Amino acid sequence: MEKKDVVIIGGGPAGLAAALELYNKGIHDIIILERENHLGGILRQCIHDGFGLSRFGKSLSGPEYAQAFINEIEKRHIPYMTNATVLELTNDKQIYAMTREGLKLYQAKAVVLVMGCRERSRGALGIPGERPSGVFTAGTAQAYMNLYNRMPAKEVVILGSGDIGMIMARRLTLEGAHVQAVFEIMPHPSGLPRNIIQCLEDYNIPLYLNHTVTDIHGGSRLTGVTISQVDEKLAPIPGTEKEYTCDTLILSVGLIPDNLLSTDAGVTLDPHTKGAYVDEHFQTNIPGVFAAGNVLHVHDLVDFVSLEAEALAHSAASYIHDGMLPPCNLAIKAGNGVGHTIPQKISGDMDFKLSLRVRSHYRDCRIVLRQNGEEIAVKKMKKAIPAEMIQFTVKSEKIQKHGELEVSVE
Amino acid sequence: MSESTIKKTYTCIICPNGCDIEAEIKDGEILSITGHTCPKGEAYVHQELTAPTRTIAPSVLVTGGELPLASVRLTKPIPKDMIFPVMDEIKKLTITAPVCEGTVVLEKVCGLDSEVIITKNVKAK
Numbered sequence: 430m431e432k433k434d435v436v437i438i439g440g441g442p443a444g445l446a447a448a449l450e451l452y453n454k455g456i457h458d459i460i461i462l463e464r465e466n467h468l469g470g471i472l473r474q475c476i477h478d479g480f481g482l483s484r485f486g487k488s489l490s491g492p493e494y495a496q497a498f499i500n501e502i503e504k505r506h507i508p509y510m511t512n513a514t515v516l517e518l519t520n521d522k523q524i525y526a527m528t529r530e531g532l533k534l535y536q537a538k539a540v541v542l543v544m545g546c547r548e549r550s551r552g553a554l555g556i557p558g559e560r561p562s563g564v565f566t567a568g569t570a571q572a573y574m575n576l577y578n579r580m581p582a583k584e585v586v587i588l589g590s591g592d593i594g595m596i597m598a599r600r601l602t603l604e605g606a607h608v609q610a611v612f613e614i615m616p617h618p619s620g621l622p623r624n625i626i627q628c629l630e631d632y633n634i635p636l637y638l639n640h641t642v643t644d645i646h647g648g649s650r651l652t653g654v655t656i657s658q659v660d661e662k663l664a665p666i667p668g669t670e671k672e673y674t675c676d677t678l679i680l681s682v683g684l685i686p687d688n689l690l691s692t693d694a695g696v697t698l699d700p701h702t703k704g705a706y707v708d709e710h711f712q713t714n715i716p717g718v719f720a721a722g723n724v725l726h727v728h729d730l731v732d733f734v735s736l737e738a739e740a741l742a743h744s745a746a747s748y749i750h751d752g753m754l755p756p757c758n759l760a761i762k763a764g765n766g767v768g769h770t771i772p773q774k775i776s777g778d779m780d781f782k783l784s785l786r787v788r789s790h791y792r793d794c795r796i797v798l799r800q801n802g803e804e805i806a807v808k809k810m811k812k813a814i815p816a817e818m819i820q821f822t823v824k825s826e827k828i829q830k831h832g833e834l835e836v837s838v839e
Numbered sequence: 840m841s842e843s844t845i846k847k848t849y850t851c852i853i854c855p856n857g858c859d860i861e862a863e864i865k866d867g868e869i870l871s872i873t874g875h876t877c878p879k880g881e882a883y884v885h886q887e888l889t890a891p892t893r894t895i896a897p898s899v900l901v902t903g904g905e906l907p908l909a910s911v912r913l914t915k916p917i918p919k920d921m922i923f924p925v926m927d928e929i930k931k932l933t934i935t936a937p938v939c940e941g942t943v944v945l946e947k948v949c950g951l952d953s954e955v956i957i958t959k960n961v962k963a964k
Contacts, residue, residue, distance in 0.1 A: 473959075476896055476897070476898060476910035476912075476958065476959070477896045478894055478896045478912050479855070482854050482855065483854075488894070489958075490896050490910055490912050490958040490959075492910055492940070492958050492959035493940060493958045493959075496940055496959075496960065574898075575898060575908075575910065576906060576908075577907065578898075578900070578907035578908045600897070603895060603897055603922070603923075603926050604897070621855055621857055622850045622857035622859075623850060623851070623852040623853075623854075623855060623857045625850070626850050626852050627852045627893060631893065631919065729855070730855055811859075811874075812859060817855075817857075
């Protein structure tokens with residue numbers, strides 16, 4: 430058994446930023462365990478640009494954004510192991526990992542959970558129909574094209590208006606495929622407005638809201654899909670069925686934090702984020718186990734993932750120094766119009782950053798954090814949409830010692 | 840508002856804020872502009888009105904590498920109607936590993952003021 434101050438599970442953007450910040454704060458006895466052959470996580474296949482605008486002030490591709498962090502990791506000789514799959518995390522912070530050197534066991538003082546997220550699949554949606562090949566999640570199609578040089582499609586239909594789906598619509602079009610349309614079951618797009626413009630409208634790809642796939646056809650390969658309109662309850666409306674001939678159906682229907690290791694260790698999850706319940710230190714219900722990035726809640730921008738992981742590293746470093754963190758006994762509840770918040774618990778003694786998503790589209794609204802009827806913090810928004818995470822700093826001055834906090838849209 | 844004045848809504852694509860910008864336009868000139876939260880928004884609307892530009896970020900083939908391709912991007916936006924001609928030029932390229940991030944593989948692609956650069960390190964196999 431090897432002892433470590435901090436074991437970081439995952440070498441994607443959150444893991445890299447956390448490791449670097451821990452090191453810079455003087456915590457050097459750390460290791461990053463990465464399942465893949467390379468560091469960088471999902472950024473390796475996100476070859477489009479638009480990353481790093483807030484962090485680096487320029488538009489980088491995913492691999493460049495990751496490499497900027499990897500270079501810093503290498504410069505400091507921060508230890509990492511690739512091809513290392515963590516099999517189990519225990520509640521007393523032991524980590525079992527399958528590595529090229531065989532099975533390894535670590536005892537950590539602190540564990541950083543940064544495993545990212547997974548895509549929702551056809552199985553999770555329960556789309557009826559036959560089971561031909563040619564149905565891919567957007568990320569799978571992206572890996573085929575951007576890592577393995579395999580063209581997965583000629584005639585394409587996309588279900589779901591997530592960002593990766595729209596980015597793949599453009600990518601497939603540039604490589605010669607024909608993308609017929611994007612269908613979204615919700616009455617609003619789930620991806621960022623800029624991607625609707627630069628990935629769909631620029632290439633004359635129509636986006637149909639309130640539509641979904643209701644049947645899948647094909648023997649060995651997909652031959653077509655049935656599309657139906659849906660009502661306000663998202664139920665398909667009989668008589669609206671339309672057939673589309675295609676060889677490929679791309680699914681971009683949501684991301685789910687990958688928390689199998691966390692739950693096995695006894696980490697409590699929030700049913701809304703599907704990530705851990707954390708306090709303002711990004712600490713889970715297990716002292717010394719921290720979570721940030723997409724394993725905590727799905728982000729739309731990697732720049733914010735890096736910032737969150739750095740904030741986590743700040744707390745984890747204090748935990749290593751002091752053996753504990755100040756208690757957080759004040760709960761934050763998601764109120765009217767708010768889907769979830771991070772953190773879910775605070776101490777009330779220090780300023781913190783509140784992250785949240787709204788449930789539907791709002792114009793000229795106020796996001797209000799209240800405690801015992803008093804306004805603690807307010808953010809005015811011209812436009813608030815579910816596709817964009819909202820973040821603002823809350824000052825501790827007005828926070829009282831007792832009373833649950835609630836954040837809502839007004 | 841005179842008859843030749845048109846109101847147009849833009850979604851700015853320069854950053855993830857995606858500002859909704861409303862512009863009043865007459866004879867190709869912007870009379871008024873609202874909704875942008877930074878100067879880049881105004882520049883974007885002006886560009887969209889006169890000569891829209893975009894970037895693309897595809898990949899090029901690599902021989903002898905640990906990966907069969909390396910990602911690339913443009914250093915500057917190009918006219919929207921040049922996207923496919925530029926794609927054709929990029930598709931013709933094959934480079935040999937090792938490949939280093941930042942390497943220019945096409946200067947002044949299609950005679951435009953933009954370069955194609957590698958964005959991923961690919962080691963030799």
